[in-house]
Every structure is written in structure tokens, then in C-alpha cells.
Amino acid sequence: MNRPVLLTLCACVLVAQSVVAAINLLIPQLAASTIHPSSTEILWTVDAYVIVFASLLIPAGALGDRYGRKGALLGGLALFAIGAAISALAGDAGVLIAGRAVSGAGAALLTPATLSIIMQLATPERRTGALAAWTLALGLGGAVGNLGGGLIGEYLDWRWLFGVLIVLAVLLVVTVALVVPRTERSQGVRPDLLGTLLVTGGLFAILYGIIEGQPYGWTSARIIGAFTLGALLFVLFAFHALRSKAPLLDVRIFRSARLDAACLGTAAGFFGLFALFFVNSQFLQGVLGFGPALAGIAILPLPAGMAISQRLATRWAAYPRAVIGGGLTLIGLGLLGASTIGADTPYWVYACWILVISMDTGLSMPALTIGVVTSLPPHQSGLGSGLSTTARELGAALGVAITATVLAGHTQLVDGLGPALRTIAVVVLASMVLVVAGYGRTRGEQPDSVADRAPASRT
Secondary structure (H helix, E strand, C coil): CCHHHHHHHHHHHHHHHHHHHHHHHCHHHHHCCCCCCCHHHHHHHHHHHHHHHHHHHHHHHHHHHHHCHHHHHHHHHHHHHHHHHHHHCCCCHHHHHHHHHHHHHHHHHHHHHHHHHHHHHCCHHHHHHHHHHHHHHHHHHHHHHHHHHHHHHHHCCCHHHHHHHHHHHHHHHHHHHHHCCCCEEECCCCCCHHHHHHHHHHHHHHHHHHHHHHHHCCCCHHHHHHHHHHHHHHHHHHHHHHHCCCCCCCHHHHHCHHHHHHHHHHHHHHHHHHHHHHHHHHHHHHHCCCCHHHHHHHCCHHHHHHHHHHHHHHHCCCCHHHHHHHHHHHHHHHHHHHCCCCCCCCHHHHHHHHHHHHHHHHHHHHHHHHHHHCCCCHHHHHHHHHHHHHHHHHHHHHHHHHHHHHHHCCCCHHHHHHHHHHHHHHHHHHHHHHHHHHHCCCCCCCCHHHHCCCCEEEC
């Protein structure tokens, strides 16, 4: 895989990731805008993208496997641009939320497509380096989103964000069409409509419960009902998958201890990283007194740390258990260090903890991604990519939700930062123990129905 292809794929995922961070910094401007959104509508303006995105990742990855990954990438970029146009022209909050949901669906198509194309095109010896670059693009997306959102929030109208996204998406459509080659696709695999509906509905319900748990209360009937519905839909999907000749996802792959560990490790890493994202702008602006633009610049140690660790991830690719265990351990210790910050903490001290956490995220994530994606056969790399990204999004949503819940128990932000980040750190460290144990043993092999290659053709 040549450098222009890798850079193009990384740019696609960078844009999709940046909008998550950018919109958070525009909330004050949105609240005071002419569309007059309620507090609930503001919440859904942020969450609609994330919920739709994460709910559709697995079926979207399978769609790319069957009908073509390049086609899925181009379609996702087009849908992303259409959603941004709807949001830019929105005259009320409902239309804005709808546009965000459409963009989320586009991101769900393009994100697993980028990852699966990398898995298809990169040779085994270059795969870890390519995935390290892809992981770096995620971190850069968060940093670029923070910086862009901060600049727009301070100097421009919020609609400019969506205008910029339209231009970027159109440019990427042209670049992908010219640069990215077509890859082999699955043949003879029937679409699993029922399985798609069950998985999408289950993920939507679980994500809704996680994201809305703190505002409504974790023991409220609404949230308990959401989790119950999600669990029921997943049980129904498991029964369906075990009886179907061509399920969306063969649940027997979860007999693999290594796959389970890789999914847990991916979720745990982003659980910690997005907890830090959640408190970052609040700490920088609410405690240190930074403006939106300066707060955006202040997150730059994050991609810097990921860039530093990129070479190490490639060099140590032959030792995934040690790399993953060490990376998750240092993420947890970095969060414990960050939990000591307060009103009198200099920015450079906080920046050092960001650097530690980001370096170890960049170190462990390529190995974890390989652990998930390679658990499925090559012709299902899109489905594997969707599974990996779903684990990431579930971990990120849960990290934000738990951090918000702990912070809500304190009247002052600075008083809640320490307990919140210590709670997140303990969960990451506990998960690390389970992940390392999973990588150290085998529990079941891939079933023949999963491991067999399907015929492939170019698309």
C-alpha cells in the first residue's frame, strides 16, 4: 500500500472523528443562536451523531465486504456531506439533529471501510505501521476538532463548521475516487436483514442507556428499560445467528479468548481516553481560564504523543501481549497522575499527563485492532473493522458517562476531577489484567464456517 492511499484513508477517518470533538466546543454558541434549542435538543445535537454512528458500524462493515469497500467509503463520504449540508441550513433544532444523524450514518459507512481497506492492502510486515498511522489519525481528529471548534466558537458562526465539513468531504470523495484502489469483496454471502435489525436495535438501545444514564438517572425506568431492551435484542440475535446459514456475525467467534480480550482492551483504552477528552475542555476553560481557541491548541500534546509511539508500535509488533499490557497499564497510571490536577496545577504538568496517556494509547491500539480484525477471515475484514470500532465507541461512551456521573456528585468541577479520573483509572487497570490474561491463553478455535474464505471479486 503506497503512502497516498494511506494518507487519504487516514484523512477520511480524521474528518469523521473531528466533528465529535468540534461540536462540543460550539454548545455555548448553539444555545444562544437563533434556532433556540432546548437543553434536551442540545444534548441530542451532540449525541445523535454518536448513537447512529456506533449503532450502524457492524452492519455497515458487512455491507462494504459484500458490495465493495471503496464504494462504501465513497457512499459514506457522500452521506456525511449531505448530513453536514442539512445541519448547515437548519432553521430549527430538529433539522440540525436530523443532519447530525445522517452524518453519523455516513461516518458508520466510511470508518470500517478505511480500516478494512488497510487490512486488505497492507502486507503483514507493514500492517502494524499502517494501523498506527490510522490510530494517529483518530487522535489528530480529536485535536483538529478541538482546535477547529474552538476557533469557530470564538470568531465565527457555528454554521461554518458544517460548511467546512462539506468542502472537506467533497475533496475526499474526489481523492478517494482517484487514489484508492478497489479491493476484493465477498461473493455468495446473503444479506442478513433480520440480524442487521437486531444488532442495530440492540446497540442503539445500549448506547442510549449509556449516554442518557447520567441525565435521567441510572436506576430510572427509561434507562433500565433501554438496557433491558438492548440485552433482549442481543439474545435474540445470538439465537438467530446460531440457526442462520449466513448470519451477519457468527457469534461463535467469541469463543476465542484473544478476540474477547482484544475487544475489551480496545474498549478500555478509549474508555480512558474519552474520559480525559470529556474533562479536558472543562478543566482548561473552567479552571485554568483558557479561551476556546487556546483550549483547542492546548490539546496538541495528544497527537504528539501518538506520533511518538507510532514507531515503537511497529518495532514491537511481534510482542502484542507485552505491548498491550504495558500500554493499558501506563494509560491507567497516566490517568491516576492526571487525577492530581487542581486549580493551582500549571498547564505544562497537565500536558505531560496528556502526553503519557496518548503515547500509550498509540502504542497499544494497533495491536488490539489487529487482534479483533484478524479474528475474522480476510473476506470479512469490513465486519471485523466494524466490530473493532464498535468496541471503541462503546468504551468511549461509557467513559464519558461514568465521568459525568462522578462529576455530578460534586458541586465544583475541580473537586470532582480527581475522583472521576481515579475511578476511570481503576477500571482501565482492572481491564488490563483481564486483557493480558486473555492474550495468554486460548479458549476455542474459530469455527469452520467463520474461518473459511469466500470467493472474492474486484469491486
